[in-house]
Amino acid sequence: MSPTPADGAAPAEGPQPLLRVAGLCKRFGALKVLHGIDLDVHRGEVVVIIGPSGSGKSTLLNCLNFLEPYDEGEVHFDGVLVGYRLDDKGRKRPMSHRAMSELRSEMGMVFQSFNLFPHKTVLQNVIEGPRIVRRQRRKEAIALGQALLDKVGIGDKAHVYPANISGGQQQRAAIARALAMRPRAMLFDEPTSALDPELVGEVLDVMKTLAAEGMTMVVVTHEMGFAREVADRLIVMDHGRIIEVGSAQEIFASPTHPRTAEFLRKVL
Amino acid sequence: MYTWHFDVPWDYRAVFLRGAAVTAEISVGALIIGLTCGLVIGLARLSKRRALSWPAAFFVETFRSTPTIVQLVWIYYALPILTGIQLSAYNAVLLGLGGHTAAYMAEIFRAGVNSIEKGQMRAALAIGMTPYQAMRRIILPQAVRRMVPPFVNEFATLVKLTSLASVLAVPEILHEANNLIASTYRPMEIYSTVALCFALIVFPMIYAASILEKLWRKDR
Numbered sequence: 234m235s236p237t238p239a240d241g242a243a244p245a246e247g248p249q250p251l252l253r254v255a256g257l258c259k260r261f262g263a264l265k266v267l268h269g270i271d272l273d274v275h276r277g278e279v280v281v282i283i284g285p286s287g288s289g290k291s292t293l294l295n296c297l298n299f300l301e302p303y304d305e306g307e308v309h310f311d312g313v314l315v316g317y318r319l320d321d322k323g324r325k326r327p328m329s330h331r332a333m334s335e336l337r338s339e340m341g342m343v344f345q346s347f348n349l350f351p352h353k354t355v356l357q358n359v360i361e362g363p364r365i366v367r368r369q370r371r372k373e374a375i376a377l378g379q380a381l382l383d384k385v386g387i388g389d390k391a392h393v394y395p396a397n398i399s400g401g402q403q404q405r406a407a408i409a410r411a412l413a414m415r416p417r418a419m420l421f422d423e424p425t426s427a428l429d430p431e432l433v434g435e436v437l438d439v440m441k442t443l444a445a446e447g448m449t450m451v452v453v454t455h456e457m458g459f460a461r462e463v464a465d466r467l468i469v470m471d472h473g474r475i476i477e478v479g480s481a482q483e484i485f486a487s488p489t490h491p492r493t494a495e496f497l498r499k500v501l
Numbered sequence: 502m503y504t505w506h507f508d509v510p511w512d513y514r515a516v517f518l519r520g521a522a523v524t525a526e527i528s529v530g531a532l533i534i535g536l537t538c539g540l541v542i543g544l545a546r547l548s549k550r551r552a553l554s555w556p557a558a559f560f561v562e563t564f565r566s567t568p569t570i571v572q573l574v575w576i577y578y579a580l581p582i583l584t585g586i587q588l589s590a591y592n593a594v595l596l597g598l599g600g601h602t603a604a605y606m607a608e609i610f611r612a613g614v615n616s617i618e619k620g621q622m623r624a625a626l627a628i629g630m631t632p633y634q635a636m637r638r639i640i641l642p643q644a645v646r647r648m649v650p651p652f653v654n655e656f657a658t659l660v661k662l663t664s665l666a667s668v669l670a671v672p673e674i675l676h677e678a679n680n681l682i683a684s685t686y687r688p689m690e691i692y693s694t695v696a697l698c699f700a701l702i703v704f705p706m707i708y709a710a711s712i713l714e715k716l717w718r719k720d721r
């Protein structure tokens with residue numbers, strides 16, 4: 234099932250971006266965190282977002298699937314306005330839980346802190362969404378879940394509780410959990426930042442495989458090697474604004490914004 | 502030197518049994534009211550909607566900040582004046598202690614839910630669960646495990662509070678005991694037996710909780 238636009242209009246013809254962010258603003262009380270973000274992500278594209286801590290990268294990602302409600306501007310996923318529906322007079326109303334759930338299940342999200350469900354085994358974590366949200370039959374869900382665990386290389390950990398596997402394995406389980414919803418895009422928020430250095434590679438490898446398979450991805454990361462190798466487009470954020478967009482090669486070689494240069498000096 | 506005469510309570514064992522049964526009955530009844538209403542009130546207090554959270558907070562703080570004995574007496578004597586509804590002494594006690602337990606259970610639920618990392622709710626929502634599904638499948642099952650120790654405390658308190666029902670002449674165990682003392686003049690033996698009865702009611706709950714905690718520790 235693919236969501237239809239809230240206003241009932243058919244999606245525009247042509248290569249419309251999968252994700253369209255326009256004029257996005259977000260406040261936490263008096264603190265303005267996002268100042269009018271514009272960003273299109275096309276199908277199959279890998280967009281990597283970098284920038285100093287506190288620049289609003291996580292907030293932006295959270296607005297994409299409405300884990301954070303945004304104040305101004307719009308986010309469209311495949312032509313559907315995220316988080317709101319428009320009433321007869323064109324005013325924004327909160328989206329129904331059902332519609333919201335449907336939208337979110339099409340965007341997988343991977344968190345810095347994994348956020349696996351500790352009271353469920355790895356396999357139970359993975360089949361939870363298909364079972365509860367998609368109402369898939371148990372047998373099918375388990376078959377898919379086991380296949381995904383095999384794919385991310387932890388098939389043998391299916392019946393183990395998250396507390397008993399390594400951080401790298403936990404994050405790969407979390408990726409499998411997101412993939413189990415068969416999402417059309419994946420959002421990663423610093424997926425390797427909480428990992429011991431020797432475990433970073435195994436998670437990045439899974440992400441590279443996904444990218445190679447054509448998954449649409451938005452990745453916040455400090456792994457510049459990953460950005461260079463995988464990103465179709467690199468985005469630099471600073472103080473709630475996008476200050477630079479381009480290929481990783483371009484930006485690493487010759488940053489145009491002084492704040493980009495300053496940031497890159499610290500991380501490269 | 503005092504000579505104990507435990508043959509006296511033994512001779513009246515039927516009376517103790519009868520009283521203990523009433524005590525257990527009130528405890529379980531108030532516990533069921535307290536658990537169900539407490540869950541609802543606790544979740545209401547967590548709600549972002551003030552129309553839900555404020556009445557819930559009012560309910561909880563009213564019960565927490567007034568003496569239980571006053572609550573019971575008030576429900577029995579004042580409620581009929583205000584509403585015209587006259588409850589039996591037994592039902593007044595059930596309602597009062599049920600409300601009391603609900604207030605404390607609500608706080609236990611709320612604290613339990615708040616103690617779960619925010620990332621759990623976010624992860625559940627991110628895979629497409631509704632807030633209700635996330636609460637039921639992800640948050641509450643984890644929260645309940647953390648709620649068992651304070652829950653057992655509250656149950657023990659509740660069982661002991663049932664003795665307040667004697668002021669409304671409900672024939673629970675303390676009321677029966679006081680009558681016995683008046684006729685046998687054996688307060689020491691009788692109060693000792695009452696203490697033992699209370700312990701026997703509370704202990705199975707403590708024991709069951711410890712088994713539960715052991716079970717849950719194993720599957721981690």
Ligand SMILES: Nc1ncnc2c1ncn2[C@@H]1O[C@H](COP(=O)(O)OP(=O)(O)O)[C@@H](O)[C@H]1O
Nearest residue numbers: 261264266284285286287288289290291292293
């Ligand atoms: N829930 C929140 N409440 C208040 N302020 C927040 C909240 N989340 C983030 N912020 C603030 O918003 C800014 C951007 O945060 P964030 O998006 O997490 O940045 P980044 O992910 O780039 O480090 C920071 O100043 C942070 O303190």
Ligand SMILES: [Mg+2]
Nearest residue numbers: 290291292423
């Ligand atoms: Mg962040």
